[in-house]
Amino acid sequence: MFFVLLAGFSIDFWKRQPFFYPIEAAETYLLSVNKTADIGKVTSSPAGINCGTDCVEWYPKNTTVNLNAFTGSGVIFNGWSGDCAFVKAQTCTITMDSSKNVAASFTSRTYQLSLSNKGIGFGRITSSPGGINCGFVVPAGCSASFDYNTTVTLTAKASVGSTFDGWSGACDGRSSTCTVAMTEEKTVRANFNLNPGTYPIVLVKDRTLYGNGTVSSSPSGINCGPDCLNDAASFPYNTRVTLRASPDKDSDFSAWAGSCSGSSTTCVLSASQPRDVQAVFITKKLPVIVAKSGRGSGTITSQPTGINCGENCSWYYPKGAEITLRTIPSPGSYFHGWQVGPEACQYQSGPCIFTMNKSESLNAVFDLNYYTLSAFPAGTGAGAVTSNPGRIICRSNNSGGGNICSQAYEYGTMVTLTAQAMTGSEFNGWTGACAAKNTTTCDLTINQDASAVAIFNLKTYTLTVTKTGTGLGTITSTFSPQINCGVICSGSYNYERKITFTAVPSPGSYFSGWPGTCAGTSPTCSVSMTEDKNVNAEFTVFTLGVDLTAQSQSGYAPFATDISAAVSGTAPGTINYTFWWDCDYPGTSVADTIKACRDPDNTAGNAIGIKFNGINHNPKTISHTYAAIGTYSTKVIVERNILAAEKRTTITANGHQPSAKKLDWQKPDYCLVGPSAVLSWQFDDPKSGDRQTAYRVQVDNDSSFSSPKLDSGKTLSSSEIYSTPRGILNYNNTYYWRVKVWDSLNDESLWLVGPAFTTPVHQYPRIDFAWLPLSPAVSEDTTFIDSSTVYGGAKIGKWQWKFTNGRPETSNQQNPSVFFRSLGAKTVTLTVTDSDNFSCFGTRSVNVQAPLPE
Secondary structure (H helix, E strand, C coil), X not given: CCCCCCCCCCHXXXXXXCCCCCCCCCCEEEEEEEECCCCCEEEEECCCCEECCECEEEEECCCEEEEEEECCCCEEEEEEEECCCCCCXXXXXXXXXXXXXXXXXXXECEEEEEEEECCCCCEEEEEECCCCEEECCCCCEEEEEEECCCEEEEEEEECCCEEEEEEEECCCCCCCEEEEECCCCEEEEEEEEECCCEEEEEEEEEEEEECCEEEEEECCCCEECCCCCEEEEEEECCCEEEEEEEEXXXXXXXXXXXXXXXXCCEEEEECCCCEEEEEEEEECCEEEEXXXXXXXXXXEEEECCCCEECCECEEEECCCCEEEEEEEECCCEEEEEEECCCCCCECCCCCEEEECCCCEEEEEEEEECEEEEEEEEECCCCEEEEEECCCCEEEHHHCCCCCECEEEEECCCEEEEEEEECCCEEEEEEEECCCCCCCCEEEEECCCCEEEEEEEEECEEEEEEEEECCCCEEEEECCCCCCEECCECEEEEECCCEEEEEEEECCCEEEEECCECCCCCCCEEEEECCCCEEEEEEEEECCEEEEEEECCCEEECCEEEEEEEEEEECCCCEEEEEEEEEECCCCCCHHHHCCCCEECCECCCCCCXXXXXXXXXXXXXXXXXXCCCEEEEEEEEEEECCEEEEEEEEEEEECCCCEEEEEEEECCCCXXXXXXXXXXXXXXXXXXXXXXXXXXXXXXXXXXXXXXXXXXXCEXXXXXXXXXXXXXXXXXXXXXXXXEEEEXXXXXXXXXXXXXXXXXXXXXXXXXXXXXXXXXXXXXXXXXXXXXXXXXXXXEEEEEEEECCEECCEECCCCCEEEECCCEEEEEEEEEEECCCCEEEEEEEEXXXXXXXX
């Protein structure tokens, strides 16, 4: 590289100037390095920078330069800035594509110098350079930090009554001064001892309440000024020492503690023994204490700062200071005013401003804001809105009187509004503050004025008209929508709307009345719509009829029965009523059999007309005894103008009645079936050669048979035995039974009662057993295992085994062991008897095989 030098300037000069321009084709850029302290060193590779002394260098474009930070002893490298700002290591690599500026930060290491008192006396150590001003009160010490390699001179001065006796640790000798080079952490011990015959008085100044002052002694020795926290001196035995506390202008002396007491500024001690004394100074600042009350909430702040209540509700302020207290109510609260405190602030609702002439205690009252909640009913119907809590009860049209439709509530109150529809109305929702609710209750948290409206509408009910009866007619109504039924037979109406109907019969019919919602036979009817209603209108065709009934239609001759005849129908007016009875009476010949019908009032057989006025007459009743077997007929005719009706009834006198005898029952095998019975009888009929064609059996545990447990119904069968089905009867019950039989002429007997029977108290034993081995060999011992079951709390009382060709052949053990003497199937029978003496047996076959060859 070649340069043109201007006269009078060296190359070194131009290296350091940003205005130097090389006269050549190649570009170069300047690298400048700065250090933040006169310690440490930065060098470069390639060479050029050695900063310390040479801190700039020109480098060709795109040259890669490594800058290295060297610390040396007692130096700390803190990092790079500038174009190496983001490099953490002590080496920074940069590319010279432009001029660069780099700064390296170095600081000296600091080391702690610690001092303590080795002896029992008192004194003070100071340092140069400053940092240590250590007044020793046994066993206290102190320390300070100094830069690396700093030379620190320590000076020891003994208190009155004490002697400095030399150094130890990083210092030695007895000179009152000591020099220490801070190349590492060091500890120095000063040896202060009490003079012989003296006793120490140790003073500690208490400044926890921010006061300060000076404490001195007479005779001299203690002189603890504003910057002193403790001091000590030794005095000859029994010396009378007076300590005097002098507060500064902003403090007050409060009291002595330890070997002194009281609040006088002087204390007299005798140096007859070691003494410890505390002097308490307090600031002349006066306290302000604030409190909050009321149902609301808020914050209190002060100017000058100190109180933020909230959290800090007291503070000390200098006497004579002007204090301003301001209140900030929380949302939903307001500041009601000050109670107690400075007279100028009491019962005021603005800031409290006063001068600190004395301690002050104030109370700020915060109350909750009140907001108005209004609630109203609306709509075509009627209802009421009530509140809880509160006194809101707002009714439609002030029905019931005493409406309260709004009330003030404290901020944050939870209020439930309830909408209650009155009779005939229904709730249809809310508007206003409760618009989002679709139930009859609405919960609101009061944080502003609010209004809610409950919508009530009249209920509508459906009125339906139905025409009944055999006749025809039309029903009309008076109120819109009009009913003309006929065609329109229903309509919807508001609650309590009164609707009047008129019934008009068609020709040939008459209006019979209003069955159901309306009553009576008047052609008009009125209803009030308090619910869905159905109105029935009955139209009837004129009719005429007669009814003829017999108390008994048949019986076994001879038998008596009542016969009744009654006129029916809707035809009004006079009715001709004529009836006959006992027509075709049987006789000994055909001529006698065909006789004129006879009526009860004229035995000669002439027809008699009996006239009645009106309809639905009381029936006329005749009693007659039928002595002979046969069929009898009775006839009635009624007439009105062209209308006529007749009715016949037939009465039969039957032959002899069948019966049954020898009713009995048999106990079944209870080992095979549950509670049951086999019932039997013998058919009996006075007609020679007749037979049973059907029977009916009933069984019940009540002899009245009011609700039979078992009823076979009429069963077509000639069988004279009936077995009760399984699962119908129960254990431990007494049952009654009866039977009815029919003969070939379908004549039936009376109920015939058989002997009662009793079922067992519980189920009979169930037999089960097994054996091992399953296929025993001849003469092989075989064990039989009983697994039978007994019931009803009973126990097995006895076992009886039988073994075909076995040895033994019988056993009464529960699980016997036997062997069989021959091949083939062997029968084994087990009989079990329970403790109620119920016995059952079971049989199994055991296949006995030949023994295996040895």
